[in-house]
Amino acid sequence: xxxxxxxxxKGGTGKTSLTASFAVLAGNAVVADCDVDAADxxxxxxxxxxxxxxxxxxxxxxxxxxxxxxxxxCSSVCRFDAVRVGGGAAGAPGFTIDPxxxxxxxxxxxxxxxxAIEFPVRLxxxxxxxxxxxxxxxxxxxxxxxENSGKLVSTVRREARRIAEESHRPLVIVDGPPGIGCxxxxxxxxxxxxxxxxxxxVSGEHDLDRVLSLxxxxxxxxxxxxxxxxxxxxxxxxxxxxxxRAGARVAGRVRYDRAVTxxxxxxxxxxxxxAPSTVDIRMVWKNLGMQEGSSPALTPAxxxxxxxxxx
Amino acid sequence: MKIVFTASADTIQxxxxxxxxxxxxxxxxxxxxxxxxxASNQESLDAxxxxxxxxxxxxxRTGAKALVTGHCGPKAFRALAAAGIKVFSTDAPTxxxxxxxxxxxDLTEIASADVEGHRA
Amino acid sequence: xxxxxxxxKGGTGKTTVSVNLARALGREIQLLDCDVEEPxxxxxxxxxxxxxxxxxxxxxxxxxxxCDGCGECGMFCQYHAIVCLGAKPLLFAEMCHGCGGCALxxxxxxxxxxxxxxxxxxxxxxxxxxxxxxxxxxxxxxxPPLIRAVKARIRAGAPAILDAPxxxxxxxxxTIKGSDFVALVTEPTAFGLHDLRLAVETVRxxxxxxxxxxxxxxxxxxRVHDYCRGLGIPILLxxxxxxxxxxxxxxxxxxxxxxxxxxxxxxxLWDEITQRVERPA
Numbered sequence: 001x002x003x004x005x006x007x008x009x010k011g012g013t014g015k016t017s018l019t020a021s022f023a024v025l026a027g028n029a030v031v032a033d034c035d036v037d038a039a040d041x042x043x044x045x046x047x048x049x050x051x052x053x054x055x056x057x058x059x060x061x062x063x064x065x066x067x068x069x070x071x072x073x074c075s076s077v078c079r080f081d082a083v084r085v086g087g088g089a090a091g092a093p094g095f096t097i098d099p100x101x102x103x104x105x106x107x108x109x110x111x112x113x114x115x116a117i118e119f120p121v122r123l124x125x126x127x128x129x130x131x132x133x134x135x136x137x138x139x140x141x142x143x144x145x146x147e148n149s150g151k152l153v154s155t156v157r158r159e160a161r162r163i164a165e166e167s168h169r170p171l172v173i174v175d176g177p178p179g180i181g182c183x184x185x186x187x188x189x190x191x192x193x194x195x196x197x198x199x200x201x202v203s204g205e206h207d208l209d210r211v212l213s214l215x216x217x218x219x220x221x222x223x224x225x226x227x228x229x230x231x232x233x234x235x236x237x238x239x240x241x242x243x244x245r246a247g248a249r250v251a252g253r254v255r256y257d258r259a260v261t262x263x264x265x266x267x268x269x270x271x272x273x274x275a276p277s278t279v280d281i282r283m284v285w286k287n288l289g290m291q292e293g294s295s296p297a298l299t300p301a302x303x304x305x306x307x308x309x310x311x
Numbered sequence: 312m313k314i315v316f317t318a319s320a321d322t323i324q325x326x327x328x329x330x331x332x333x334x335x336x337x338x339x340x341x342x343x344x345x346x347x348x349x350a351s352n353q354e355s356l357d358a359x360x361x362x363x364x365x366x367x368x369x370x371x372r373t374g375a376k377a378l379v380t381g382h383c384g385p386k387a388f389r390a391l392a393a394a395g396i397k398v399f400s401t402d403a404p405t406x407x408x409x410x411x412x413x414x415x416x417d418l419t420e421i422a423s424a425d426v427e428g429h430r431a
Numbered sequence: 432x433x434x435x436x437x438x439x440k441g442g443t444g445k446t447t448v449s450v451n452l453a454r455a456l457g458r459e460i461q462l463l464d465c466d467v468e469e470p471x472x473x474x475x476x477x478x479x480x481x482x483x484x485x486x487x488x489x490x491x492x493x494x495x496x497x498c499d500g501c502g503e504c505g506m507f508c509q510y511h512a513i514v515c516l517g518a519k520p521l522l523f524a525e526m527c528h529g530c531g532g533c534a535l536x537x538x539x540x541x542x543x544x545x546x547x548x549x550x551x552x553x554x555x556x557x558x559x560x561x562x563x564x565x566x567x568x569x570x571x572x573x574x575p576p577l578i579r580a581v582k583a584r585i586r587a588g589a590p591a592i593l594d595a596p597x598x599x600x601x602x603x604x605x606t607i608k609g610s611d612f613v614a615l616v617t618e619p620t621a622f623g624l625h626d627l628r629l630a631v632e633t634v635r636x637x638x639x640x641x642x643x644x645x646x647x648x649x650x651x652x653x654r655v656h657d658y659c660r661g662l663g664i665p666i667l668l669x670x671x672x673x674x675x676x677x678x679x680x681x682x683x684x685x686x687x688x689x690x691x692x693x694x695x696x697x698x699x700l701w702d703e704i705t706q707r708v709e710r711p712a
Contacts, residue, residue, distance in 0.1 A: 010469055011597040012442005016622070037598035038439045038626040057359040059509065079530050100604055100636060105530030106509055144632035145604045150572070151359045158333065178441040178597050179468035182572040202683035203446070207469040213569040232681040261650055264621050361511020361526055368505075371516050386523055394516035 001164050003157075003191040004288065005034075007176035007184060008198065009207035014227040015197040017260050019175040020044040020269040021281045023134040027293020029171040031132065032160035033139035034153045034187040036125070041175045046267050047130030047137045055140065056121045057151045059104040061097050063087065067116035068094035074108035074117065083108065100145055122147070127156055129163070136163050150186025153177070157187065171290075180214045188215060194222045195251060195288060196243075200235035208239060212246040222248040225284050228256035252284035312342050313375040314413065316406040321349050323407045329381030332363030338406050339373045363387030370396060379409050379418065388423060432590045432708055435610040437634070439626030441597030443616045444646035444670065447680055448697075449594040450475040453560045455687045455697035459589045460560055465606040466596040467550060467565035467577045474683045478555025478562050486565070486580040487546035489529045493520050497541035504533035504542060525572065550577045552584065561589075575605035582609070599626075599633040607634065611708045613641040614667060614700075620651035624658055631664070640711060642667040642704070665707070668700045 006022070008015040020041060023031045033041040063074070065087040074095055075083040082101035088094025097108070097117075109117045124147060127140035138160040140152050160172045176187040188194050194215050198204040208224065215222040224243040229236035240250045259275035271278045285292065317334035318325040328334040337350040350373055355365040363383070367390035370378055377397045391398055399418040403409035412418050436449045446464075450472050453462045464472040491504070491513055502515035512527035513520050520533075524547050534542040550567040565581040567574055574596065585591050595606040607613050613634050617627040627643065634641045642665040645655055649672040659666050670676070679689045687694045 008441075010442065010471070011440065037600050038441070038629055040440070040622045040625055043621045043625055056357070077531075077535070100608070103528050103530065104509055105528055105532055106507065107530050107532040107535060110507070110532070110536065142600055144599060144629065145601070145636040147601050179466075179574075180569060181468045181567065181574050181602070185570075185572055199681075201681035202474045203469075203471045203680075206471060206474055210469060210569060217570050231677055235681060258650070261620055265651060267621075358511065359509075361523070364511040364514055364523060364526075367516060368514060386526075389523075390514060390516055390521060393514075393521045 001161065001170055001172065002193065003161065003172045003174065004193050004195060004290075005174040005176050005188050005191040006195045006197060007188065007211060008178055009180065009196060009211035010198065010203050011178035013197045013199045013204060014254070014260070016040045016175050017044070017264060017270065018197055018225075018227065018254070018281065018284075019173060021271045021278075022173055022285060022290075023132075024269050024271050025282065025285050025292050026134070026171055026173060026290065028169055029135055029173050029293075030160045030164040030167075030169050031134060031137040032156050032172060032174045033137065034156050034174050034183070035177045036140045036142045036152050036156070036183060037177060039139055039141060042130075042137070042139055044264060044267055044269055045132040045134060045137060047128075047132045047139065049128045049130045051129040053127050054123060055125045055127055055152055055155065057124045058122050058147060059106065059119050060099055060102050060122045061104065061106070061108050062118045062120065063094070063096055064116050064118060065089065065094065065096075067114050069114055069116075070094045071113060073111055073113060077107045077111050079105070079107070103147075125152060127152065127159070129159065135169065136167070138163065150182045153183045153186035180210050184214065185218070188220055189218050191220055193288065194220050196222060196224045196248070197227050198224065198239060199228050200226055200232040200239060202235075205235065205239050205242070208243065209246070212243065212248055216247060223251040223288060224248045225251045226253045229253040230255050251287040252280065254280040254284060312377070313373060314340050314342060314377040314379065315350075315370050315373060315375040316340065316409055317378075317380040318349075318406050323347065323405075323410070325406050327379070327381065327401070327403055327406055327409050331378070331380040331383040332366050332387050334366065334380070337370060337373065339375060340410060361386070364390045367391045367394060367396075370394070379413060383421070385423075388421075432612070432705060433585065433593065433610040434590070434704060435593040435595055435607040435613045435639075436616060437595035437603055437607055437613055437630060438597060438616040439599050439628070439630035439633075440617065440622055443618050443623065444644075445597070445616050446471045446475070446594055447646070447676070447686065448614070448616055448644060449592050451685055451687045451693065452697045452701060453592055454558070454685050455694045456559070456701055458559055461585060461589055461591040462560050462562050462594065463581050463585065463591060464562065464564035464594045465578045465581055465602075466594060467567045467574050467581065467602075468596060470564040470566055472562060472594055473555060473564055475685055476555070476557035476560055476562050478557035478560070481554040481556055483551050483553045485548050485551050486577050487548050488527070488576050489531065489544045490524045490527045490547045491522060491533050492543045492545040493522070494541045494543065495519055497539045499539055501538060503536050503538060507532050507536045529576070549573075552577075552580050554584070574602040578602060578605040582606070599629045603633060604637065607637060607639060610639060612704050613639050614644050614704065615641055616644045616646055617655055618647045618650060619645055619653065619655045621654070623651065624654050627655060627658070631662075640707060642707065644668045644670065644700070646670045647672040667703050668696065670696070
């Protein structure tokens with residue numbers, strides 16, 4: 001079973017739009033939306049949720065107001081500046097814990113002389129299994145300001161792989177997060193192929209460099225694709241050259257296409273609307289070594305219609 | 312001597328789970344009297360991070376001296392090595408199959424982690 | 432005044448707003464690039480490097496001569512960063528959050544501390560702007576400690592703009608905490624609106640006043656405006672979908688240098704925000 005992870009380094013390069021098109025072209029893949037901070041893939045693939053699961057990660061410290069005597073030991077041991085003045089028993093000044101700052105280490109819990117601090121597991125969000133017109137999809141929603149652990153990303157990937165194995169689907173496509181930190185690491189380790197989607201800008205070039213260092217560090221085969229390449233053809237060429245030098249292969253380039261945004265507003269992928277960039281997207285898909293499957297979203301009749309519109 | 316197999320069900324015929332850190336159960340087999348018992352690895356599945364390390368702790372607590380699994384990441388491997396537990400990797404489909412291969416001396420002991428680490 | 436520029440979705444124009452605002456103001460200002468995973472502000476503000484310092488986080492150091500292998504440290508640790516499997520504790524430095532708990536619970540006081548490098552903080556000077564940026568070492572998982580190190584360099588006496596990373600979770604919270612106002616940059620599309628909602632939820636957790644900047648006006652529709660109006664969220668600025676802006680940006684130039692007519696747009700934004708901070712509604 002193959003696992004293609006699509007990441008971008010820099011945000012806003014078009015990775016999610018492209019991933020959605022890939023899901024349609026694949027026809028028989030399991031899709032995993034691992035961009036858990038700001039998951040957008042569902043806006044195009046319109047999933048119907050079949051299962052929801054609460055997601056717990058780590059713990060948080062909560063001071064029982066009535067038991068707090070205001071001694072302040074918690075404040076003196078907390079390394080994360082999470083203890084605030086407030087609360088307290090019967091009007092006497094006490095302390096409370098700021099959940100945004102608390103890292104769930106348990107030190108205050110252990111050292112509170114009154115045993116006044118609870119230490120429950122923390123509900124951070126939820127993950128869902130859904131059906132889409134492209135097949136099964138696993139996605140998640142991290143709670144506002146929740147801790148950004150890779151556990152949710154790992155959970156989504158694990159479920160997607162399990163579904164692929166059980167339903168005998170050969171491919172998992174992962175929409176990954178931006179950046180190079182914790183959630184990105186969790187989304188790429190152990191995958192068979194990473195595609196980095198970038199744009200022809202100095203930011204795109206700079207951020208691509210750092211992402212490629214990351215995939216090299218984890219020794220994962222990597223391909224690169226410049227999206228909106230015609231905004232700056234010279235820069236696009238330079239980026240492709242430096243990608244090759246960094247050991248990645250160039251999977252192709254996709255033109256700037258307003259029709260992609262229009263498709264997004266209609267909850268459609270570019271390839272379903274016959275947007276001009278479709279031919280570029282299909283070329284990238286082919287260059288990645290992928291087949292086009294038969295997808296309910298892209299019937300032969302619709303396909304003929306789209307091909308005809310190229311002429 | 313006790314030997315541990317990563318398993319996803321409760322019998323000798325259970326499928327051998329391919330990944331150590333997130334295996335749901337361990338089948339702890341006593342080679343001397345040919346009996347076995349199950350150990351749950353649920354705590355590792357629930358762990359926010361360090362599932363592989365926690366799995367190593369669970370295995371160490373069983374008193375086993377060897378582990379048979381599909382793949383093992385670098386942190387888990389380091390933890391198992393510190394506990395003095397030998398690690399064998401196999402693609403055998405079931406625990407029974409893996410046990411047979413172990414007894415026949417057909418399993419290779421791995422000297423270092425065979426997959427890149429996962430974040431969680 | 433400390434202004435944080437954030438967004439849910441990546442690529443909406445946070446850095447474009449931050450760097451152009453800093454330059455357009457024309458007076459002494461600090462810009463802190465808190466996107467420590469992919470810092471980009473320096474690509475537009477070609478600054479003279481003033482200094483670079485490594486940033487470290489504390490990790491445990493076990494004195495094995497004092498350790499008796501009791502395992503208290505491993506049992507306490509919430510992160511599996513220190514575990515006791517054989518005779519002595521094993522350390523997984525990359526998992527450590529630096530809470531100091533293991534050292535505190537060790538009955539033999541056998542655990543001290545040492546430092547682990549996570550990245551650097553660099554300071555540059557670009558005309559009126561002092562740029563401070565963090566750069567996370569590749570392979571390091573968590574950004575917040577480095578973000579806090581960047582923010583520790585804020586000096587009183589000049590306003591500060593914090594360029595946040597994209598997203599809605601802990602790196603963004605670490606960036607915006609303690610600021611006087613948050614400007615959320617979005618685009619008028621389905622993705623833009625969806626991620627704006629998430630960003631609004633996050634900012635609300637911090638109770639910091641905020642407003643919205645709509646970039647690439649015209650590329651989508653009015654859904655973001657309707658949403659903001661419905662919730663009484665002020666729209667501070669609308670930036671047109673001007674291809675010249677995209678081209679300027681792609682080459683690493685400042686919009687306000689190449690297209691000076693945009694200068695007054697950004698200065699107006701600053702006035703709008705300052706008024707809201709000085710006279711909260």
